[in-house]
Amino acid sequence: MILGLVGCGHIGGSLAKAARGAATRILGADRDPGSAERARALGIVDEIAAQEDVAARADLLVLAVPVLAIPTVAAALAPSVRPGAVVTDVGSTKVSVVRGGEAAFGARFVGGHPMAGSERAGPEAADGRLFAGKRVILTPTARTDPAALATVAELWRGAGAQVVEMDPARHDRVVAAVSHLPHAVAYALCAALADQADELRGLYGGGFVDTTRIAATPASMWIDVFLDNRVAILELLDTFGAEVRVLREASAAGDADVIEARLQLARATRQRILG
């Protein structure tokens, strides 16, 4: 099986490392020649090629580029892709991505989103164990070829991930809640402290580090996510803002009962989500 990777960054590179055993050859393309060359030097990909050449030769093509770029890249590669090849992606949103992917590749496109990542970036950060034990959401539609879905599911199971399937719209609602909202909140929390950063230097505990870890994620991919999934994110930001105001007003009023009720609700909700 020839694996083609368009985008040799942290997630694409990690998947290539995890798929090393399953692939006879791994081809890589990246619009940044430096990233592609480092991925080759690190042995993550065997060969660098133009993205059209990667598409023409791969049995399984992975689009690991920012979400807003996926429909464009897919459209550009549609004329080149090898007949019978399966195409997937690793983007954090799925409605617009699957629309673009299916427009380009029809039934052979399968949307995918590994619920794993880190605040690191680039092929240097690639980690073949990144997906072990993590969830990967695949978003087949009525149009998806079952054999293509099975191929992509096999790729992820081989990387140690637990595959979950849902439709693209439900995916985007779910990740808006468990991923996009937490990222927005962590970014806003850090930005809100900008004026005091010097006074706070070195005076943090583990709570600050953990709560804001995802705010260290490179901005580039998140700009796309905040734009692409904005409808769901805006609705959640409003609900979140209302919750902050409840806590604020209860503190201002000295209302211990309301504070306690919101904190208990928060703890119980977290437990229910963690399952």
Next chain:
Amino acid sequence: MILGLVGCGHIGGSLAKAARGAATRILGADRDPGSAERARALGIVDEIAAQEDVAARADLLVLAVPVLAIPTVAAALAPSVRPGAVVTDVGSTKVSVVRGGEAAFGARFVGGHPMAGSERAGPEAADGRLFAGKRVILTPTARTDPAALATVAELWRGAGAQVVEMDPARHDRVVAAVSHLPHAVAYALCAALADQADELRGLYGGGFVDTTRIAATPASMWIDVFLDNRVAILELLDTFGAEVRVLREASAAGDADVIEARLQLARATRQRILG
């Protein structure tokens, strides 16, 4: 040195464990007889006594109770405390605590706040290594006896902590930013997802787990903190709310430049705080 512990929970118990080598005997009191008995059964304290007896016998008395209770407990113990004994606390706010502590114990009271904790509770969760490498803020005032300050600093250095000194008012501003605001945000984030918890069950990534970890902290201590440090917290919640609205409006307007600027500011601020 006889160490007296009023409050045998997670933080008090962890400090007792860390101080085991420095103390010849550790006495414990807790308003919950079950907690005190479990602390004794676990060997965290050598003996349980009424809090007045603990105060009468201890060379170093640690008040490890919720912050709003500290002034009351301090006033109740003032008639009993052994002359020459040093008294300290482990509360998350310091202005009202130090006021209450100095009213009861004068120059022999030293406010303290370990910047360490976990979402666990009770003597079962006590961990003698909890403070290793962590910061402990001590808040001496013009009134504080330097020898008392040195005794408390030694206690914490013996527990492996790095001691930082600042006045109570600066402490409360600093921890409002790096600890109280993150807790409020994490609680609000979880509470905002209450209506969707069943749909989200099991569908989380590491970002959700880390961002909300501190929302698993038992509510009881945080109600006190949100009430006691409300002036600083309310101001920060307002700044934070404004930042959330900036991100919200930029997403709604599709303004990638503004989103990028806020995300870059957030990342840079986090780096400056981590130092």
